[in-house]
Amino acid sequence: MDLALLRTFVTVHRAGSFTRAAALLGLSQPAVTSQIRTLERQLGRPLFLRQARGVTPTTIGDELAHKAAPHLDALMEIAETGLDGDSGLGTLHLAGPPEFTAERVLPALTELVDDGQGFALRVSFGNADETLEGLAAGHHDLAITTAQPRGPLLTATPLCDEEHVLVAAPRWVERIGPGKLHPKEAHLLEGLPVVEVHESLPFVTRYWASVFDSRPVASGTVVVPDLRAVLACAISGGGLAVLPRYLCVDALERGDIMPLLEPAVPPLRTYFLVVRTGTLAMPHIARAHEWLLCTAVGWS
Numbered sequence: 001m002d003l004a005l006l007r008t009f010v011t012v013h014r015a016g017s018f019t020r021a022a023a024l025l026g027l028s029q030p031a032v033t034s035q036i037r038t039l040e041r042q043l044g045r046p047l048f049l050r051q052a053r054g055v056t057p058t059t060i061g062d063e064l065a066h067k068a069a070p071h072l073d074a075l076m077e078i079a080e081t082g083l084d085g086d087s088g089l090g091t092l093h094l095a096g097p098p099e100f101t102a103e104r105v106l107p108a109l110t111e112l113v114d115d116g117q118g119f120a121l122r123v124s125f126g127n128a129d130e131t132l133e134g135l136a137a138g139h140h141d142l143a144i145t146t147a148q149p150r151g152p153l154l155t156a157t158p159l160c161d162e163e164h165v166l167v168a169a170p171r172w173v174e175r176i177g178p179g180k181l182h183p184k185e186a187h188l189l190e191g192l193p194v195v196e197v198h199e200s201l202p203f204v205t206r207y208w209a210s211v212f213d214s215r216p217v218a219s220g221t222v223v224v225p226d227l228r229a230v231l232a233c234a235i236s237g238g239g240l241a242v243l244p245r246y247l248c249v250d251a252l253e254r255g256d257i258m259p260l261l262e263p264a265v266p267p268l269r270t271y272f273l274v275v276r277t278g279t280l281a282m283p284h285i286a287r288a289h290e291w292l293l294c295t296a297v298g299w300s
Helices: 003-015 019-024 029-043 059-081 098-114 126-137 170-176 202-214 227-235 245-254 283-296
Strands: 046-051 056-059 090-096 119-125 141-146 154-168 194-196 220-223 239-246 268-276
Touching: 003 019, 003 029, 019 029, 056 059, 056 283, 090 098, 090 126, 090 283, 098 119, 098 141, 098 245, 098 283, 119 283, 126 141, 126 154, 126 202, 126 268, 141 283, 154 170, 154 202, 154 245, 154 283, 194 202, 194 227, 194 239, 202 239, 227 239, 227 245, 239 245, 268 283
Parallel strands: 090 119, 090 141, 194 220
Antiparallel strands: 046 056, 141 268, 154 239, 154 268
16 A cells, blocks of 8 residues: 555545645645545545535544554654664654643653653644644644544543632732622622733633623723733733633732632633544653653642
């Protein structure tokens, strides 16, 4: 069986589209279509069901992808790293959200970079959709995301839970009144400025639904697409913010910001380690995966 045909097949399987696969491979769409038809003729079975938007693998297509993809990935790794006496584990291509990756993941993985075994690291930042799409297409080896993917192509393992805290600078806390809020007092926060990462207020809306069982009556006063910038704005008095506790714990201890509420069950968000199914057979991916799972046990 022609390896070039298999590579095209696996790329289509991951991309879910002949058009996207052609762009990833640097081929024309007719060339990709022709290669898939050739492979289907060789196997005597259809590999994809053509749909209005993209393609869906048949049962045979899924089975072939799960058998072939890990081996093709391994061959690509050999081609990228070479065989010139390199005893290292290879280069890990990692993707994840910028704040959590920078604050939690990279400090852990750089210990592997510094252990003298040839472990190298390349990092990309992106949202959950971008990260998972890039992983499925083969651009990344390991992804960190708050979205748990479905289907057999990607395998997700829970990494850790992230606690969210409603915070504000002391002057806003004083304005609201002495003591911490009660979950039934969300109305006291109406009209106060809010600092968020998006106009849709994803963190605030999730917090309000979990703690207050309502929707926030607010709009973003400051909207900046980085939680570290949200923290800086909250410290400077820009308004209320919902932040991961790990990101703002130092500012809380210094008194730069204060929690407005300490619910009995704080809102949590789960992070997942995601790989393409079968690629944990590759040593550098397996080592990083295991290292992060072990390190995350100590994260609070």
